[in-house]
Amino acid sequence: AEYLGIPKAMFGDYFRDTCKISRADMIAFLKANSMYTIKPELSETEAKVKIVAGSREQKSIRDSAAALNRAIPGSSMEILPGMRHGDLSINHPQSYARMLTEWIGR
Numbered sequence: 001a002e003y004l005g006i007p008k009a010m011f012g013d014y015f016r017d018t019c020k021i022s023r024a025d026m027i028a029f030l031k032a033n034s035m036y037t038i039k040p041e042l043s044e045t046e047a048k049v050k051i052v053a054g055s056r057e058q059k060s061i062r063d064s065a066a067a068l069n070r071a072i073p074g075s076s077m078e079i080l081p082g083m084r085h086g087d088l089s090i091n092h093p094q095s096y097a098r099m100l101t102e103w104i105g106r
Contacts, residue, residue: 005087036064038071049075050103054083061085 006014021029049072053065062079069077080088089096 003084005084005091007091010090038067042068042071043073045072047072048103048106051075051077052080052088052099053077054080054085054087056082056084056087058085 001011001014004014049068051065051069051072053062055062057065065077065079069075088099
């Protein structure tokens with residue numbers, strides 16, 4: 001919770017919900033995340049893609065974001081200064097909603 005920047009007021013909900021994830025599901029989730037590779041077909045997408053990462057994310061996450069940006073033609077990428085993983089949507093929901101609304105409206 002601390003790494004994700006979960007506010008103290010939300011910790012109870014975070015803890016309750018996290019405890020509901022089975023050990024097997026958590027292991028499967030973490031394995032899938034660590035083994036992900038970008039499929040060559042991704043370069044054929046016509047989707048409008050914006051990739052966002054925080055400057056305080058792990059380097060591997062920022063590197064993955066850059067790799068996705070290179071793999072998806074026409075995608076854009078933004079590194080948010082001072083942000084950690086999930087920080088924008090969890091701790092700054094109005095800014096997150098504004099960013100999404102502006103992006104979708106383009």
